[in-house]
Amino acid sequence: MQQPCRDFALRCVHLGKSFAVHREQRVWRLLLGMETHRKGPVVEALRDISLTVPRGKIVGVIGRNGAGKSTLLRLLGQVYTPTTGSIEINGQIAGLFELGGMGNPNLTGREYAIRYLQFMGVPGASVATVLDDIADFSELGGAFDQRIRTYSSGMAARLYFAVATACQHEIYLIDELLSVGDEHFQAKCWRRMRERLLNGASGVLVTHDWTAIVKLCEQACVIDEGRFSFVGSSDLAVVRYLDLPVPEARAARFPDTIPQEFVLESGEDSSVTVPVEVLEDLPVELAISVEMLRIGIGWEIVILSEYHAVGDKAGRYTVVFTIPALPLAPGRYSLNLFLARRALPGQRHRVGLDCRSWTYGNGLALRIEGRPLPAAVTLPFRVQAIPAEVA
Amino acid sequence: MSLYVELQQVSKVFPVASSATGELVAAMARDAEHDSVPGGKVAVDRLSLRIAEGERLGIIGRNGAGKSTLLHMIAGIAEPTAGTIRIKGRVTSIMTLGVGLRDDLSGRENIYVDGEIQGRSRAEVDEVIGQVIEFSELGKFIDYPVRTYSTGMKARLAFSMITHIDPEILIIDEALSVGDASFSAKATARILEICARGKIVILVSHGMQSIRDICNRCIYLRDGQVVLDGSPEDVTRAYIDEVRGEDEAALMGRFAAHVGKRSYRAGSEIRRVALLSGNNREASVRVEARERLRIQVTGRAGAWLDDGLCRLRTFRLDELLVFEQDFRLGDFADEAGEIGIEIEFAPLVLGAAIYRLDVLFIDGRGSAGETIADSSTVFEVYTLTPPVGGKPMLYYPVAATAASAA
Numbered sequence: 001m002q003q004p005c006r007d008f009a010l011r012c013v014h015l016g017k018s019f020a021v022h023r024e025q026r027v028w029r030l031l032l033g034m035e036t037h038r039k040g041p042v043v044e045a046l047r048d049i050s051l052t053v054p055r056g057k058i059v060g061v062i063g064r065n066g067a068g069k070s071t072l073l074r075l076l077g078q079v080y081t082p083t084t085g086s087i088e089i090n091g092q093i094a095g096l097f098e099l100g101g102m103g104n105p106n107l108t109g110r111e112y113a114i115r116y117l118q119f120m121g122v123p124g125a126s127v128a129t130v131l132d133d134i135a136d137f138s139e140l141g142g143a144f145d146q147r148i149r150t151y152s153s154g155m156a157a158r159l160y161f162a163v164a165t166a167c168q169h170e171i172y173l174i175d176e177l178l179s180v181g182d183e184h185f186q187a188k189c190w191r192r193m194r195e196r197l198l199n200g201a202s203g204v205l206v207t208h209d210w211t212a213i214v215k216l217c218e219q220a221c222v223i224d225e226g227r228f229s230f231v232g233s234s235d236l237a238v239v240r241y242l243d244l245p246v247p248e249a250r251a252a253r254f255p256d257t258i259p260q261e262f263v264l265e266s267g268e269d270s271s272v273t274v275p276v277e278v279l280e281d282l283p284v285e286l287a288i289s290v291e292m293l294r295i296g297i298g299w300e301i302v303i304l305s306e307y308h309a310v311g312d313k314a315g316r317y318t319v320v321f322t323i324p325a326l327p328l329a330p331g332r333y334s335l336n337l338f339l340a341r342r343a344l345p346g347q348r349h350r351v352g353l354d355c356r357s358w359t360y361g362n363g364l365a366l367r368i369e370g371r372p373l374p375a376a377v378t379l380p381f382r383v384q385a386i387p388a389e390v391a
Numbered sequence: 392m393s394l395y396v397e398l399q400q401v402s403k404v405f406p407v408a409s410s411a412t413g414e415l416v417a418a419m420a421r422d423a424e425h426d427s428v429p430g431g432k433v434a435v436d437r438l439s440l441r442i443a444e445g446e447r448l449g450i451i452g453r454n455g456a457g458k459s460t461l462l463h464m465i466a467g468i469a470e471p472t473a474g475t476i477r478i479k480g481r482v483t484s485i486m487t488l489g490v491g492l493r494d495d496l497s498g499r500e501n502i503y504v505d506g507e508i509q510g511r512s513r514a515e516v517d518e519v520i521g522q523v524i525e526f527s528e529l530g531k532f533i534d535y536p537v538r539t540y541s542t543g544m545k546a547r548l549a550f551s552m553i554t555h556i557d558p559e560i561l562i563i564d565e566a567l568s569v570g571d572a573s574f575s576a577k578a579t580a581r582i583l584e585i586c587a588r589g590k591i592v593i594l595v596s597h598g599m600q601s602i603r604d605i606c607n608r609c610i611y612l613r614d615g616q617v618v619l620d621g622s623p624e625d626v627t628r629a630y631i632d633e634v635r636g637e638d639e640a641a642l643m644g645r646f647a648a649h650v651g652k653r654s655y656r657a658g659s660e661i662r663r664v665a666l667l668s669g670n671n672r673e674a675s676v677r678v679e680a681r682e683r684l685r686i687q688v689t690g691r692a693g694a695w696l697d698d699g700l701c702r703l704r705t706f707r708l709d710e711l712l713v714f715e716q717d718f719r720l721g722d723f724a725d726e727a728g729e730i731g732i733e734i735e736f737a738p739l740v741l742g743a744a745i746y747r748l749d750v751l752f753i754d755g756r757g758s759a760g761e762t763i764a765d766s767s768t769v770f771e772v773y774t775l776t777p778p779v780g781g782k783p784m785l786y787y788p789v790a791a792t793a794a795s796a797a
Contacts, residue, residue: 021535043539065543065574066532139645152454184645184745187708275796288789289781298711304783308791316796321789327740374715375704377785381736383718388662388689388729 008052009171009202015049015085018042045071046226053202060213060220060234061206062241068226069206077173091170105149109159116163130166138162165192172203210238218296235295239361249354251280252339266370270326276310276317283342284310288321291334329373334358335366393444394480394590401438401474403460404431434460436615447592449606451630457615458595466562484562485553494538498548505552519555527551554581560591599627639676646769654764658693661766664750680774681786684739688732688750692720695763696728698755708745740785745771
């Protein structure tokens with residue numbers, strides 16, 4: 001039932017889902033021929049969810065446990081029928097949630113993969129190639145021909161991910177999936193999802209891992225108690241989701257005169273000067289980080305300083321951070337500052353006093369100018385000729 | 392009489408069969424006297440261990456070393472194939488969160504049922520139920536049937552129920568990542584609190600730091616046997632040292648497809664790319680962060696020597712190009728045209744991760760920059776002292792000076 005080409009892959013309008021809560025033994029009532037449709041309490045798992053996924057984009061949905069994320073994916077994946085609203089889908093869906101649902105733990109990894117590929121209508125001729133790819137990607141080795149119930153949960157997750165992403169589908173519904181396996185396997189999963197996305201796939205990613213959202217999605221929604229409390233660009237969604245309490249800045253703070261943007265030169269010895277006002281006699285410390293935030297592509301901390309002492313007494317201070325031969329490529333970065341009270345002996349954590357950070361919605365901009373670098377960063381090095389036979 | 396857990400010559404063998412019939416045959420062939428299963432997988436092998444009151448035992452080892460099987464047997468979830476386990480004390484285990492929940496009962500009713508299983512009176516449960524519900528953050532859902540809960544909510548309920556009992560023998564499998572980040576932090580703090588109260592604690596973890604923080608004794612399991620038994624500091628240190636060599640081999644094996652040397656023009660070749668970490672004379676593929684790293688490249692460029700370039704490119708595991716630098720080959724060749732280059736990073740500021748190092752010899756004539764030979768290798772940067780507050784791409788030194796601005 002391929003629709004004529006539309007500019008969206010998936011759309012839902014005013015979607016809602018309620019579950020009736022039956023307290024009585026409904027089976028007995030059924031067996032005894034008694035009324036079962038008595039009005040009982042209803043749990044409204046989702047209400048008034050409207051979402052449009054443009055072609056070629058993955059839209060993020062971020063929320064806490066029990067907010068309705070999994071219910072939403074089940075509705076979009078047509079596992080549940082909506083109580084209200086409608087869903088329009090333009091393309092073939094691959095669900096990366098409740099993986100293994102179509103399998104039976106007594107199947108071997110290979111049998112499970114074959115069943116999935118048949119179900120998805122992969123032509124027989126290409127099944128063998130895809131199977132090789134799955135065996136290779138999942139890194140199961142000999143276990144690929146063992147039964148799934150002998151797998152550890154990590155092995156099963158690897159199998160399911162490899163199978164579900166082996167072919168290019170049009171729409172992916174993803175539930176937390178990129179958190180399976182070790183670091184190496186996760187990097188592989190990321191690469192594969194990115195590849196599928198570059199080839200034009202669309203999708204919805206539900207997660208409570210905000211870093212996944214900023215890395216894969218330009219747009220994201222925050223879901224809270226069954227409804228969207230925010231829809232917009234994914235960095236703002238993260239700010240809303242984290243809802244970090246900005247410290248009251250009573251004991252120490254950054255004055256309003258702090259620059260909103262810093263400009264530094266790539267490759268040069270650089271310094272960042274930060275004014276601090278300490279209002280009470282406290283041991284105050286300051287740390288700085290430079291973060292790269294490219295919405296939909298990546299987020300990471302590039303440079304992270306330790307906490308440095310500012311002062312113990314009330315007063316105005318100037319802290320100068322120096323970064324020798326600034327190793328970053330020209331571009332836009334986020335500069336984050338964290339002011340804290342030094343941890344007392346026996347305390348594990350410092351008490352935050354004030355901050356400027358994009359995750360709090362008040363980050364400072366850092367623009368790095370200069371000649372473009374071929375890579376993300378550069379590393380300080382020395383080079384010399386050595387006798388060829390030494391090495 | 393004080394509490395203890397005692398295992399004598401305990402073994403656990405799992406049958407391995409690839410079909411139902413195979414399993415049946417295996418079961419029939421099982422030799423009752425020797426308690427052995429032909430072709431079975433030995434998860435725990437004749438292990439003897441005594442844990443006395445006051446001991447907080449950490450269990451470490453590779454995946455598949457038998458850690459979880461051992462825990463399951465102590466918790467009474469699995470039966471040993473051979474040997475005896477004697478336990479004095481009530482065992483509470485935190486590993487299969489949510490398994491015991493009854494779907495049709497409400498969260499609140501489940502708490503009472505669990506209390507009865509733990510042998511507590513209704514009055515005793517009444518005393519703590521308020522705290523349990525508050526800890527679980529389930530709100531109004533506490534009076535809804537458990538089948539209406541999401542997976543995360545079930546885990547939260549189960550975890551909250553367990554944490555309000557006073558354990559005699561507490562068993563914790565590392566799967567403590569309950570729910571989202573904020574609940575998980577709360578859960579970890581609570582575990583630490585319980586450990587302080589627990590009379591015997593047995594903890595399985597891959598996190599060496601949590602073993603050192605919580606435990607006062609540690610065993611290292613390999614192939615179902617105890618390899619080392621001692622203080623958490625000593626045993627974790629020995630474990631880290633021992634797995635390092637295995638890690639190197641595993642790393643190279645896993646990336647074998649990415650590793651190799653190729654020559655595209657007769658007379659040009661990259662003979663060797665070696666990474667030397669710290670003051671090591673031996674090349675290694677695991678290098679310590681913030682230490683000195685030397686990369687040595689040798690080879691020949693034949694007719695391309697004078698115009699040729701050596702290009703060093705470093706990709707992180709996720710394909711991010713972190714470093715690229717060109718060197719003129721002619722500057723590093725002897726009279727015979729043999730090339731030897733040493734690039735030194737002192738210190739190496741790359742963050743902990745796995746990287747691929749590509750070395751390319753390039754024809755510098757023209758703008759196309761055709762590759763005449765290349766070599767790829769994989770290396771891992773590790774650190775025993777990761778920075779607090781995040782995983783930065785670079786461990787770059789940032790100095791600071793503070794002055795009063797009066």
